[in-house]
Amino acid sequence: xxxxxxxxxxxxxxxxxxxxxxxxxxxxxxxxxxxxxxxxxxxxxxxxxxxxxxxxxxxxxxxxxxxxxxxxxxxxxxxxxxxxxxxxxxxxxxxxxxxxxxxxxxxxxxxxxxxxxxxxxxxxxxxxxxxxxxxxxxxxxxxxxxxxxxxxxxxxxxxxxxxxxxxxxxxxxxxxxxxxxxxxxxxxxxxxxxxxxxxxxxxxxxxxxxxxxxxxxxxxxxxxxxxxxxxxxxxxxxxxxxxxxxxxxxxxxxxxxxxxxxxxxxxxxxxxxxxxxxxxxxxxxxxxxxxxxxxxxxxxxxx
Amino acid sequence: xxxxxxxxxxxxxxxxxxxxxxxxxxxxxxxxxxxxxxxxxxxxxxxxxxxxxxxxxxxxxxxxxxxxxxxxxxxxxxxxxxxxxxxxxxxxxxxxxxxxxxxxxxxxxxxxxxxxxxxxxxxxxxxxxxxxxxxxxxxxxxxxxxxxxxxxxxxxxxxxxxxxxxxxxxxxxxxxxxxxxxxxxxxxxxxxxxxxxxxxxxxxxxxxxxxxxxxxxxxxxxxxxxxxxxxxxxxxxxxxxxxxxxxxxxxxxxxxxxx
Numbered sequence: 001x002x003x004x005x006x007x008x009x010x011x012x013x014x015x016x017x018x019x020x021x022x023x024x025x026x027x028x029x030x031x032x033x034x035x036x037x038x039x040x041x042x043x044x045x046x047x048x049x050x051x052x053x054x055x056x057x058x059x060x061x062x063x064x065x066x067x068x069x070x071x072x073x074x075x076x077x078x079x080x081x082x083x084x085x086x087x088x089x090x091x092x093x094x095x096x097x098x099x100x101x102x103x104x105x106x107x108x109x110x111x112x113x114x115x116x117x118x119x120x121x122x123x124x125x126x127x128x129x130x131x132x133x134x135x136x137x138x139x140x141x142x143x144x145x146x147x148x149x150x151x152x153x154x155x156x157x158x159x160x161x162x163x164x165x166x167x168x169x170x171x172x173x174x175x176x177x178x179x180x181x182x183x184x185x186x187x188x189x190x191x192x193x194x195x196x197x198x199x200x201x202x203x204x205x206x207x208x209x210x211x212x213x214x215x216x217x218x219x220x221x222x223x224x225x226x227x228x229x230x231x232x233x234x235x236x237x238x239x240x241x242x243x244x245x246x247x248x249x250x251x252x253x254x255x256x257x258x259x260x261x262x263x264x265x266x267x268x269x270x271x272x273x274x275x276x277x278x279x280x281x282x283x284x285x286x287x288x289x290x291x292x293x294x295x296x297x298x299x300x301x302x303x
Numbered sequence: 304x305x306x307x308x309x310x311x312x313x314x315x316x317x318x319x320x321x322x323x324x325x326x327x328x329x330x331x332x333x334x335x336x337x338x339x340x341x342x343x344x345x346x347x348x349x350x351x352x353x354x355x356x357x358x359x360x361x362x363x364x365x366x367x368x369x370x371x372x373x374x375x376x377x378x379x380x381x382x383x384x385x386x387x388x389x390x391x392x393x394x395x396x397x398x399x400x401x402x403x404x405x406x407x408x409x410x411x412x413x414x415x416x417x418x419x420x421x422x423x424x425x426x427x428x429x430x431x432x433x434x435x436x437x438x439x440x441x442x443x444x445x446x447x448x449x450x451x452x453x454x455x456x457x458x459x460x461x462x463x464x465x466x467x468x469x470x471x472x473x474x475x476x477x478x479x480x481x482x483x484x485x486x487x488x489x490x491x492x493x494x495x496x497x498x499x500x501x502x503x504x505x506x507x508x509x510x511x512x513x514x515x516x517x518x519x520x521x522x523x524x525x526x527x528x529x530x531x532x533x534x535x536x537x538x539x540x541x542x543x544x545x546x547x548x549x550x551x552x553x554x555x556x557x558x559x560x561x562x
Contacts, residue, residue: 077405
């Protein structure tokens with residue numbers, strides 16, 4: 001087993017009588033992109049802020065890069081980078097000055113030009129922060145998090161509010177961090193983001209981790225049936241009754257644990273009858289479907 | 304890098320950013336000068352100033368208003384400036400972000416205080432120079448050291464009080480209103496805008512409890528044309544308030560945005 005960057009056992013956090021985190025275990029390996037997912041109020045932010053050293057814990061053992069974040073040691077802060085949801089940089093400094101300012105806090109900062117390259121803001125080095133677009137500011141936030149050349153980077157919802165192309169750019173930037181050997185703890189509300197970026201994900205609901213693993217193995221384990229969807233042209237003969245189907249608007253939906261077998265029967269029937277299966281699609285349940293299924297009860301409870 | 308070097312470097316970034324918001328920088332300096340002109344024009348002539356307890360003498364209003372607006376400037380540059388700007392930094396997540404870096408919390412706070420003191424010194428210099436060139440006030444050469452000490456100790460004390468005040472400011476939008484509510488009434492009853500010679504005792508007794516009265520007194524002392532003096536006792540009371548403010552700030556200061 002490779003080295004652990006984050007090792008959390010039995011983490012608990014209470015606010016008065018409210019138990020926000022009810023015993024979380026979490027192991028993140030060095031060099032891994034690990035994504036923590038969960039609805040608002042599930043204990044996700046509390047967990048991350050305890051790891052960052054912003055909050056104290058009520059119980060549990062934590063080792064992050066061999067440090068106890070609760071001690072708020074300078075030596076620990078020198079090895080991590082934190083990108084919060086709030087921007088928190090001075091709007092009147094330039095991009096280069098902002099990065100240099102934060103670099104000056106660390107013993108072994110990453111060269112400024114390298115940071116600008118990673119975040120794709122080389123052309124904006126001399127622009128004032130307040131003149132940047134929302135996406136550019138968010139990239140600068142990540143740049144500031146990288147100032148100390150951290151071994152572990154905390155990214156809190158790095159692409160919230162991005163347009164689709166800005167999100168793709170951010171994703172390639174985060175993938176690039178992995179190539180640099182960084183460990184990344186990512187929180188996000190976008191399941192496709194976690195599915196695309198994360199080596200492993202954990203889903204936290206009501207203070208407990210309810211599912212954990214690589215996105216694709218989670219999808220395989222918990223995904224359930226594959227959905228086959230299509231439309232039949234008018235006047236088509238009736239579908240073979242043993243295939244079973246639901247109708248959703250003008251779409252026919254079939255669920256199966258054996259998609260290959262079903263498709264073989266279905267397409268065989270269609271060709272034999274000269275019927276075109278319009279807009280045929282085959283979809284495995286996405287991480288989002290699994291997430292929605294797992295968090296359904298929590299949403300109902302909190303509503 | 305040593306903590307002192309980190310602090311100084313941080314002060315330079317604060318300073319750079321400060322001057323790049325010209326509207327804010329301009330009014331920080333012009334506001335007290337406006338008051339100097341307005342009050343000197345409204346109450347032109349002779350006014351009574353307190354020479355010693357209960358003893359008043361008529362002097363040219365200039366001798367009252369130059370140090371009084373000086374005291375106002377110290378409060379504006381330190382207490383008002385820090386309480387508002389720190390509230391904004393807290394809401395923007397700047398403080399939380401700094402807290403997650405190896406920069407010691409004390410070094411960061413010190414850099415904010417040092418910068419506020421820097422603004423305070425520039426502002427006092429402008430007010431005193433305006434007094435000398437436009438209002439025929441003499442530079443208090445006899446007690447110049449005492450005057451400078453008053454500005455430094457007074458400024459530092461009001462920095463501490465400004466930091467303490469942020470503990471009761473819920474969000475940045477509320478900060479100007481709360482800050483003004485804490486200083487404006489006291490400035491009216493503490494001999495900053497209006498001399499206290501006709502003030503009823505109860506007003507003076509209230510004002511004597513708070514530090515603004517004593518800062519005004521300590522600023523007035525060296526400028527007194529009859530009997531210039533360094534008012535160490537008043538400055539000591541200001542300093543005690545400062546120490547209490549510091550203790551409250553250390554105890555109750557928060558780095559995270561209030562939600």
